[in-house]
Amino acid sequence: MPPSTSVLGRRAAAFVLPYFRPPASLTIRQTSHRQTISHRDLTARPNRIRCCAATGAPVATNPNPPSVKPASGVDGRPNIIDVLESRGLFDASTSDPDALRELCAKPVGVYSGFDPTADSLHLGNLLAILALAWFQRCGHRVYALVGGATGKIGDPSGKSAERPAMADETIANNLAGIEANLRQVLDRSAREMKAAGDDGIQEPVVVNNNDWVAPMSFLDFLRDVGKYARVNTMMNKDSVKTRLASEEGMSFTEFTYQLLQAYDFMHLSDKHDVSFQLGGSDQWGNITAGTELTRKLKSRIVHGVTFPLLTTSDGKKFGKSEKGAVWLTPDKLSPYEFYQFLVRTPDDDVIPFLKRLTFMPLDEIDRIAEEMQRPDYTQNSAQKRLAEEVTRMVHGEKGVVSALAATAAAAPGSKAVLSVEALEAISADMPSATMTRADVVGGGILDLMVQSGLQKSKGEARRLIKGGGAYLNNGKITTEKLSISEEDLVGGKLILLAAGKKNKLVVRVE
Ligand SMILES: Nc1ncnc2c1ncn2[C@@H]1O[C@H](COP(=O)(O)OP(=O)(O)OP(=O)(O)O)[C@@H](O)[C@H]1O
Numbered sequence: 001m002p003p004s005t006s007v008l009g010r011r012a013a014a015f016v017l018p019y020f021r022p023p024a025s026l027t028i029r030q031t032s033h034r035q036t037i038s039h040r041d042l043t044a045r046p047n048r049i050r051c052c053a054a055t056g057a058p059v060a061t062n063p064n065p066p067s068v069k070p071a072s073g074v075d076g077r078p079n080i081i082d083v084l085e086s087r088g089l090f091d092a093s094t095s096d097p098d099a100l101r102e103l104c105a106k107p108v109g110v111y112s113g114f115d116p117t118a119d120s121l122h123l124g125n126l127l128a129i130l131a132l133a134w135f136q137r138c139g140h141r142v143y144a145l146v147g148g149a150t151g152k153i154g155d156p157s158g159k160s161a162e163r164p165a166m167a168d169e170t171i172a173n174n175l176a177g178i179e180a181n182l183r184q185v186l187d188r189s190a191r192e193m194k195a196a197g198d199d200g201i202q203e204p205v206v207v208n209n210n211d212w213v214a215p216m217s218f219l220d221f222l223r224d225v226g227k228y229a230r231v232n233t234m235m236n237k238d239s240v241k242t243r244l245a246s247e248e249g250m251s252f253t254e255f256t257y258q259l260l261q262a263y264d265f266m267h268l269s270d271k272h273d274v275s276f277q278l279g280g281s282d283q284w285g286n287i288t289a290g291t292e293l294t295r296k297l298k299s300r301i302v303h304g305v306t307f308p309l310l311t312t313s314d315g316k317k318f319g320k321s322e323k324g325a326v327w328l329t330p331d332k333l334s335p336y337e338f339y340q341f342l343v344r345t346p347d348d349d350v351i352p353f354l355k356r357l358t359f360m361p362l363d364e365i366d367r368i369a370e371e372m373q374r375p376d377y378t379q380n381s382a383q384k385r386l387a388e389e390v391t392r393m394v395h396g397e398k399g400v401v402s403a404l405a406a407t408a409a410a411a412p413g414s415k416a417v418l419s420v421e422a423l424e425a426i427s428a429d430m431p432s433a434t435m436t437r438a439d440v441v442g443g444g445i446l447d448l449m450v451q452s453g454l455q456k457s458k459g460e461a462r463r464l465i466k467g468g469g470a471y472l473n474n475g476k477i478t479t480e481k482l483s484i485s486e487e488d489l490v491g492g493k494l495i496l497l498a499a500g501k502k503n504k505l506v507v508r509v510e
């Protein structure tokens with residue numbers, strides 16, 4: 001069987017806009033007549049430009065392809081390719097999507113990899129985890145790979161400079177962190193499906209590529225792998241081309257990265273019958289390196305599927321190396337801050353994010369989209385739903401409860417009873433002051449308001465209390481004679497002061 005030579009999408013980006021979502025039905029003008037086609041037809045008709053997987057050069061396409069009957073999924077479940085397409089999780093594939101649809105009518109093995117470049121994954125990576133989870137929900141075997149070996153090398157994809165080498169202990173610590181993130185989402189998804197009565201769901205398997213790369217000697221690698229890789233093809237990858245054009249160039253180490261990832265695909269295909277690799281669109285070059293190597297060494301056709309990267313509204317990729325990463329690990333970003341980030345999603349992004357970042361049924365999301373157009377729509381309720389769903393997926397029910405409690409405590413004019421957890425969580429989002437116990441306990445409220453920086457002078461503080469605008473732990477301060485006692489310290493260490501409904505400050509007592 002010849003190797004798969006068609007690729008849809010990425011190389012043809014100039015012809016197919018990755019975010020283009022055709023309306024449910026639209027009219028296209030043909031040379032002599034009008035024809036109405038549905039969204040389903042549009043995605044099923046392979047009428048987009050195809051290119052050779054190795055070179056990216058266009059290959060012949062049939063201008064009038066036969067209409068393909070969509071294949072259903074495993075044991076009556078939806079077909080994963082339809083799911084990825086309909087949720088905005090399909091950017092490009094190394095084989096015709098209709099051929100993939102046919103293959104995915106039966107269970108397949110699929111993997112996606114995560115390098116330990118930090119001790120937590122982030123919101124952008126969640127897309128890769130969700131794409132894996134959708135495969136799992138559609139009845140396929142899922143492998144999440146952690147890059148114990150590739151983390152030592154550093155993926156040059158999308159990076160303008162060489163990555164600094166990491167110490168082995170850092171890598172080990174990071175591996176543990178990202179494995180916990182992967183398990184949290186994938187195990188939870190499997191549990192949910194089982195609880196809903198789907199007993200065919202398979203547990204996700206986490207593998208570490210150090211297990212098969214480390215035992216291989218350099219000579220073995222050159223002889224068994226390097227021999228089959230063409231340097232000119234490797235040089236043609238975007239990740240290499242951009243770096244070669246830079247002044248710093250590229251180390252031999254990072255140049256070999258694509259071969260390591262290629263070897264992983266071949267290994268997993270050989271040992272675990274994995275035939276699909278998923279990744280963000282930045283992974284295209286590494287994924288096609290794997291499809292080629294597996295074809296050459298094992299005469300086996302394996303497939304790559306990429307999804308569009310999650311970007312901020314100003315077009316920047318969500319990443320770990322980027323400033324202000326939206327971490328999945330609660331120690332790095334509290335469930336409250338995570339929730340708040342999602343609540344601030346712009347209106348234009350909220351529906352695509354609901355499709356891409358949650359398991360909510362599409363008809364429910366469509367209903368929310370309709371509600372958003374109505375005059376009686378309560379502003380931000382779609383964002384709240386998004387924030388709740390994603391926080392639950394990443395931080396569990398406890399995380400949602402703590403995020404909602406902290407949100408209530410931080411709300412302007414809130415009367416919510418404060419817990420230490422809620423106060424700790426919101427303190428990251430508001431100004432804080434640190435004072436000694438001796439300065440606080442037994443002291444007067446006027447001193448506290450001034451020394452903490454809430455008010456500039458005692459006169460101002462006095463006026464605020466008289467006007468009814470001063471709050472201690474969400475309760476109105478009714479007298480300027482109030483003296484602070486141990487009971488006023490939440491958890492024995494925190495006080496929330498407020499001037500008016502919005503201007504809040506946390507005092508940490510040491
Ligand atoms: N913003 C994003 N949107 C969608 N997928 C992403 C995003 N960022 C990373 N991924 C995907 O997550 C997987 C793991 O990527 P990786 O661990 O290298 O994260 P990264 O954020 O790109 O790290 P770094 O910033 O260090 O390069 C890859 O498939 C990658 O394409």
Ligand SMILES: N[C@@H](Cc1ccc(O)cc1)C(=O)O
Pocket residue numbers: 112113114115145147150155209260261262264265283286
């Ligand atoms: N190169 C991927 C991680 C990865 C590592 C090994 C693989 O086999 C697959 C993917 C990234 O940096 O995003």
